[in-house]
Amino acid sequence: MFNVRLTRMARVIETLILIAAIPIVAGHFGYRRRDQYVWQRNFKLCGGKLQSPVSISSSTSKSIPVPLPALETIGYHDFLPTPLYLRNGGHSVLINIHDHPRRRLPCIFGGSLDPNHEYEMDHLHFHWGAKNDRGSEHVLNGVRYPMEMHIVHRNKVYSNFSSALDHKNGLAVLGIFFQLQEEDNELLNPVVKALKDVQLLNEQVKLNAPLALASLLPNGLDVFYTYKGSLTTPPCSEAVTWIIFPSPTPISFSQKTAKSRTQESVCTKTEFIFVCRIQRNDR
Numbered sequence: 001m002f003n004v005r006l007t008r009m010a011r012v013i014e015t016l017i018l019i020a021a022i023p024i025v026a027g028h029f030g031y032r033r034r035d036q037y038v039w040q041r042n043f044k045l046c047g048g049k050l051q052s053p054v055s056i057s058s059s060t061s062k063s064i065p066v067p068l069p070a071l072e073t074i075g076y077h078d079f080l081p082t083p084l085y086l087r088n089g090g091h092s093v094l095i096n097i098h099d100h101p102r103r104r105l106p107c108i109f110g111g112s113l114d115p116n117h118e119y120e121m122d123h124l125h126f127h128w129g130a131k132n133d134r135g136s137e138h139v140l141n142g143v144r145y146p147m148e149m150h151i152v153h154r155n156k157v158y159s160n161f162s163s164a165l166d167h168k169n170g171l172a173v174l175g176i177f178f179q180l181q182e183e184d185n186e187l188l189n190p191v192v193k194a195l196k197d198v199q200l201l202n203e204q205v206k207l208n209a210p211l212a213l214a215s216l217l218p219n220g221l222d223v224f225y226t227y228k229g230s231l232t233t234p235p236c237s238e239a240v241t242w243i244i245f246p247s248p249t250p251i252s253f254s255q256k257t258a259k260s261r262t263q264e265s266v267c268t269k270t271e272f273i274f275v276c277r278i279q280r281n282d283r
């Protein structure tokens with residue numbers, strides 16, 4: 001296994017693109033300045049210089065093509081340990097992964113991540129909007145996709161999620177855009193069908209079908225954008241190596257609508273202003 005990994009690490013993909021972090025400007029993503037002020041007042045890091053999300057441009061004046069080792073995954077084709085629960089966390093719908101003593105959790109390494117460091121999956125969550133052109137958090141070449149998924153990984157050097165937040169190399173997040181199409185994406189059905197049961201804050205439901213991370217990924221992982229950034233929600237810790245894939249995963253109109261219903265319902269039930277705001281993906 002180790003030799004295999006060394007061989008893979010030595011592989012260099014010429015087409016990877018590295019972009020410099022672009023400091024976010026208040027209002028740049030359409031959210032109100034007074035909301036941003038509330039974030040910074042309550043969570044000082046939200047006023048930092050490496051805040052995410054960012055607007056990504058493939059033009060050579062803003063992004064720099066860099067040869068990097070391939071980004072490698074371990075366990076992405078295996079079913080996630082069960083039971084798996086879908087939970088409405090207020091600002092997004094999450095799938096938390098509970099460690100299983102006999103099963104290794106999915107990991108990533110290589111790419112722009114610190115050499116010799118492995119990042120283990122912690123959870124995944126979705127961001128979307130009521131309107132199809134306002135869902136994703138990152139913007140790619142001026143396009144805002146209807147939905148964006150974040151697969152959050154913790155650097156295994158750190159024993160838990162909260163300690164990882166204190167380090168620049170603490171987390172690695174894969175960002176995957178979703179693009180609308182007519183036909184259902186059958187691979188998404190385990191998640192979409194469970195959404196009707198988590199329309200309110202903190203509601204949780206067990207997924208009835210097994211789920212492998214690879215089924216949620218787009219084709220072509222060799223090209224990605226990467227930068228050093230932050231959590232996109234408070235506490236806004238600047239501990240994230242972002243890896244954003246430009247190729248989107250397909251989702252049908254009806255599947256996306258199921259998600260939108262969940263978002264709107266929760267938004268009216270909570271009194272946390274920024275929770276509501278994030279649900280609209282105004283950040």
Ligand SMILES: [Zn+2]
Pocket residue numbers: 125127150232
């Ligand atoms: Zn996120």
